[in-house]
Amino acid sequence: MKKSYQSLEVNITNNMKQVIHRRLSNSILHLGLIVLLAFTTSISAQDGDPAKGKSLFNANCAACHQLDKKMTGPALRNVETRLAEEEGLDREWLYAWIRNSAGLIKSGDAYANKIYNEYGGAAMTAFPQLSDEDLNNILAYTAEEKKAPAAAAAPVAGETATANSGGISNEIILGALAILFVLLALGLYLVNKTLRRFAQVQNIEIPQTTRTPLWKAFVQNQFLMIVVAIFFLLSSAYFVYGYLSQIGVDQGYEPVQPIHYSHRIHAGENGIDCKYCHSSARVSKHSGIPSLNVCMNCHKSIYQVAEETQQEGLREYGVDYNAEIKKLYAAVGWDDENQKYTGETKPVKWIRIHNLPDFAYFNHSQHVTVAGVECQTCHGPVEEMEVMYQHSPLTMGWCINCHRETNVAVKDNAYYEKIHEELSKKYGVDNLTAAQMGGLECGKCHY
Numbered sequence: 539m540k541k542s543y544q545s546l547e548v549n550i551t552n553n554m555k556q557v558i559h560r561r562l563s564n565s566i567l568h569l570g571l572i573v574l575l576a577f578t579t580s581i582s583a584q585d586g587d588p589a590k591g592k593s594l595f596n597a598n599c600a601a602c603h604q605l606d607k608k609m610t611g612p613a614l615r616n617v618e619t620r621l622a623e624e625e626g627l628d629r630e631w632l633y634a635w636i637r638n639s640a641g642l643i644k645s646g647d648a649y650a651n652k653i654y655n656e657y658g659g660a661a662m663t664a665f666p667q668l669s670d671e672d673l674n675n676i677l678a679y680t681a682e683e684k685k686a687p688a689a690a691a692a693p694v695a696g697e698t699a700t701a702n703s704g705g706i707s708n709e710i711i712l713g714a715l716a717i718l719f720v721l722l723a724l725g726l727y728l729v730n731k732t733l734r735r736f737a738q739v740q741n742i743e744i745p746q747t748t749r750t751p752l753w754k755a756f757v758q759n760q761f762l763m764i765v766v767a768i769f770f771l772l773s774s775a776y777f778v779y780g781y782l783s784q785i786g787v788d789q790g791y792e793p794v795q796p797i798h799y800s801h802r803i804h805a806g807e808n809g810i811d812c813k814y815c816h817s818s819a820r821v822s823k824h825s826g827i828p829s830l831n832v833c834m835n836c837h838k839s840i841y842q843v844a845e846e847t848q849q850e851g852l853r854e855y856g857v858d859y860n861a862e863i864k865k866l867y868a869a870v871g872w873d874d875e876n877q878k879y880t881g882e883t884k885p886v887k888w889i890r891i892h893n894l895p896d897f898a899y900f901n902h903s904q905h906v907t908v909a910g911v912e913c914q915t916c917h918g919p920v921e922e923m924e925v926m927y928q929h930s931p932l933t934m935g936w937c938i939n940c941h942r943e944t945n946v947a948v949k950d951n952a953y954y955e956k957i958h959e960e961l962s963k964k965y966g967v968d969n970l971t972a973a974q975m976g977g978l979e980c981g982k983c984h985y
C-alpha cells in the first residue's frame with residue numbers, strides 16, 4: 539500500500555512536471571514567434587541596408603548629390619519623407635524618377651517638371667539598371683540621421699602621436715605564464731603538506747631521505763652545469779638579438795591619418811613643392827608636419843575638390859575627399875558658410891610614421907641642403923602616394939650603406955673644398971664618400 543501510494547505521488551509530480559514543461563515550451567515558442575514577427579516588421583519598416591546604400595550612393599549619385607549640401611542636384615537627406623510630406627509623392631514615384639527622370643518629365647508629371655526647371659534644366663542620369671532592392675538601400679542611406687561632426691575628427695590635443703609598434707601581447711603571455719608557474723608551485727607545495735599531515739594522522743612513517751638534495755647533486759655534476767650554462771647563454775643571446783634587430787624596423791608602415799591627406803593630389807597632381815609644407819627640412823634637424831594654417835592658405839577657397847577628383851577618390855580609394863576637407867574645417871574651426879573662424883579648434887593628431895629610436899641622430903638639413911639628397915631617395919615616390927607610408931627600412935645598415943656609396947657633393951661647396959683636398963690626398967681618391975668623411979663613426983649618429 540505504502541509503495542503504490544509513493545509511486546502514485548511520483549506519477550503525479552511527473553505529470554505536473556510535464557504539464558509545466560509543455561506550458562513553458564509553448565510560451566517560449568510564442569515569445570519567439572512574437573520576437574520574430576517584430577523583427578521582420580521592423581526590417582520591412584526600415585527597409586533596405588544603409589551600408590550597401592552608401593556605396594551605391596557614392597558610386598552612382600555622389601557626382602551630383604550630397605546628403606546635406608545642394609550641388610548639381612538637390613541635397614538628398616530624408617528626400618523620401620520630404621517629398622511625401624510636401625508633394626504627396628510615394629516611393630513608386632521615386633523609383634520612376636531615379637530610373638528615368640527624363641521619361642517622367644516628358645510624361646507631364648507636375649513635380650518632375652517643377653524640380654527640373656528649378657535646376658535650370660540640368661538632366662539627371664537615368665539608372666534603369668538599379669533594382670528595387672538597390673533603390674531601397676539608397677533611400678535607407680539617405681534616411682539615416684546626420685552624424686555628429688565630432689565623430690569624424692575625433693583625435694584632439696597635442697601635436698604628433700608616436701605610433702605604438704605593438705609587442706604588449708607578448709608581455710601579457712609571459713606574465714600569464716609566470717603567474718601560472720607560481721600557482722603550480724604553490725599547489726604542489728600544498729599537496730605535499732597535506733599528504734604529510736595525512737601520513738602523520740594515519741601514523742604512517744615517512745622514510746627519512748639520506749640521499750643528497752637535488753640541488754647539491756646538480757651542482758656537483760659538472761657536465762650538467764656546463765650544458766645548462768651553454769643553453770642559458772645561447773637562448774639569451776638569441777632573444778637579445780631578436781629584440782635588437784626588430785627595433786624600429788617599420789618599413790611599409792602606413793597608418794590611417796585623422797584627415798585623409800593625399801600627397802598624390804597635392805605634391806603630384808597639383809605639383810606643390812615639398813618644402814612649401816615641410817619648410818624646415820632645409821634648415822633644421824626636423825622636417826616637421828605643417829600646421830593647419832598652412833593648409834588654410836589654399837583651403838579657404840578650395841572648399842571642395844573637382845568633380846572628377848571626387849569621383850576618382852570614391853571609386854579608386856573609397857574616400858570622400860569633400861568630407862575630408864570638412865574635417866579640416868572642423869579642426870581649424872572654419873565656418874565655410876559665413877567665411878569666418880569660429881574659434882573652436884580641434885588640433886589634428888597626425889600619426890608619426892618615420893621615427894628613429896632616441897639613441898640615433900639624424901639631421902635633415904645635412905642631407906637635404908648640404909648633401910643635396912632628394913627627398914624621394916629616402917622617402918620614395920611620395921608624389922604618387924595616396925596614403926603616406928615608410929618607404930625605407932631606416933635601419934643602421936641602410937644609413938651606412940648609403941654613406942659608403944654616396945659621394946659627397948663637394949663641387950661648388952666652399953665648406954668642403956679644404957677638407958676635401960686634404961682627405962682626398964689621404965685616401966688617394968678623387969671622390970670622397972660620406973663614409974670617408976667620417977660618416978661611419980659611431981659618434982656621428984649616436985649620442
Ligand code: HEC
Pocket residue numbers: 595598599600601602603610611612613614617632635636639653654655657658659660661662663665676
Ligand atoms: C548627373 C548628375 C546626377 C546624378 C548622377 C544623379 N542625379 Fe539626382 N538629380 C540631379 C539633378 C540635376 C536633379 C534636379 C532635377 C533635374 O534637374 O533633373 C536631381 C534630382 C533628384 C531627385 C529629386 C530630389 C528632389 O528634392 O526633388 C532625386 C530623388 C534624385 N535626384 C535621386 C538621385 C539618385 C538616387 C541618384 C543615384 C542613383 C541620382 N539622383 C543621381 C542630378 C543627378
Ligand code: HEC
Pocket residue numbers: 795799801804805810811812813814815816827828888889890891892893913914917920921925926
Ligand atoms: C600641402 C602640404 C604638403 C606637401 C606639399 C607635402 N607634404 Fe608631406 N606631409 C604633409 C602632411 C599634412 C603630412 C602628415 C600626414 C601624412 O602622413 O600623410 C605629411 C607627411 C609626410 C611624411 C611622413 C611624416 C612622418 O610622419 O614620418 C613624409 C616623409 C613627407 N610628408 C614627405 C613629403 C615629400 C617628400 C613631399 C614632396 C614630394 C611632401 N611631403 C609634400 C603635408 C605636405
Ligand code: HEC
Pocket residue numbers: 797798799800801803804808810815828829830832833834835836837840842843844845847859860862863866
Ligand atoms: C598650395 C595649396 C594647398 C595647400 C597648402 C593644401 N592644399 Fe589641400 N588641396 C589643394 C588642391 C589644389 C586640392 C585638390 C583640388 C581638386 O582636385 O579639385 C586639395 C585637396 C585636398 C583634400 C582632398 C583630397 C585629399 O587629399 O584627401 C584634402 C583633404 C586636403 N586638400 C587637405 C589639406 C590639408 C590637411 C592641408 C594642409 C596640411 C592642405 N590640404 C594644404 C591645395 C592645397
Ligand code: HEC
Pocket residue numbers: 812813816819820823824825826827892893894895900902905906911912913914915916917932
Ligand atoms: C637621407 C635620407 C632622407 C632624406 C633625403 C629626407 N629624409 Fe625625411 N626623414 C628621414 C629619416 C631617417 C626620418 C626620421 C627622422 C627621425 O625620426 O628623427 C625622416 C623624417 C621625415 C619627416 C617626419 C618628421 C620629422 O622631421 O621627423 C618628414 C615630414 C620628412 N622626413 C620629410 C622630408 C622631406 C620633405 C624631405 C626633402 C626635402 C626629406 N624628408 C628628405 C630621412 C630622409
Ligand code: HEC
Pocket residue numbers: 894898899900901904905908909911915916932933936937938940941944945946947972975976977982983
Ligand atoms: C641617400 C643616402 C643617405 C642615407 C640613406 C643616409 N645618409 Fe647620412 N649622409 C649622406 C651624405 C651624402 C652625407 C654627407 C653630407 C655632407 O656633405 O656632410 C651624410 C652625412 C651624414 C652625417 C654627418 C656625417 C659627418 O661626417 O659629419 C650624419 C650624422 C648622417 N649622415 C646620419 C645619417 C643617419 C642616422 C642615417 C640613417 C637614418 C643616414 N645618415 C642616412 C647620405 C645618406
Ligand code: HEC
Pocket residue numbers: 782783784785786787894895898932933934937938941977978979980981982983984
Ligand atoms: C650613419 C649613422 C650610424 C652610424 C655611423 C652608426 N650607427 Fe648605430 N644605428 C644607427 C641607426 C639609425 C640605428 C637605429 C636602427 C633601427 O632603428 O633599426 C642604429 C642602431 C644601433 C644599435 C642598436 C641595434 C640595432 O641594430 O638596432 C647599436 C648597438 C648600434 N647602432 C651601434 C653602433 C656602433 C657600435 C657604431 C660604430 C661602429 C654605430 N652604431 C654607427 C645609425 C648609425
